[in-house]
Amino acid sequence: MGYNGPLNNAKYLKACFTKPYKFFIHSVVHTVSHRKGGCDVMKDYQICMVTALVLNKKYNFSIIVFHYMKENITSKSRILVYLRFV
Template structure:
């Protein structure tokens, strides 16, 4: 793989009211009470050797209309599906939105103060208030597949932000699973979602005390 771990991808969100977070207390309270709080903040001990084994052996397995991701860690089979991700990350988002229609995205972003009316499908964090910038940046760094270009985001992440703003659920489980599947054969493959993969490995393998 051309790139291994991305330090700024799938980071742990620190939702504490520290001095550096002054002025963002309302957004911190909102995220702390949301259904994505666990996924944002869970902080497992990541064993590099486990993550490497997983991604070096991962392949996509189709059975009827069911798609799974399969890999080996310590010669034990790891199976990942959308359902597994939903359970491990405590998301409860099976009925959530996958992606809103474009017109609903434009309207929804305008309703939360997006100051750059456009018909383009790339959106920019800089044109939101500081409160929304904080929320968007948190989502992008913790839950999206992005590794760089934090000022911009696509329709899928726009849908997630709009759903959160309206108290609706976005299907992060499907987004994360589909991203993992796409990463397997991607030309820019990297060690995606190490926090979440580690949680799944711990759940399915058990004792990892021999790893570093």
């Protein structure tokens, strides 16, 4: 995918990917993100999602979706952030 940044970080920058993958990554981050802001940084589980989609491998998206929905409901802050596709 042509990532031009440090590979050992827990956060990956969307700007460090090559042009053909930037829009695809942008779409995945905005669709499956559980946060309101910070859409330029990808966490490691989001990289696993993108990699599974690019390589056409099986990946259990529902575990991540339900994990972060549960985390939003049980957090101390009462601002609930739902997934954009739900």
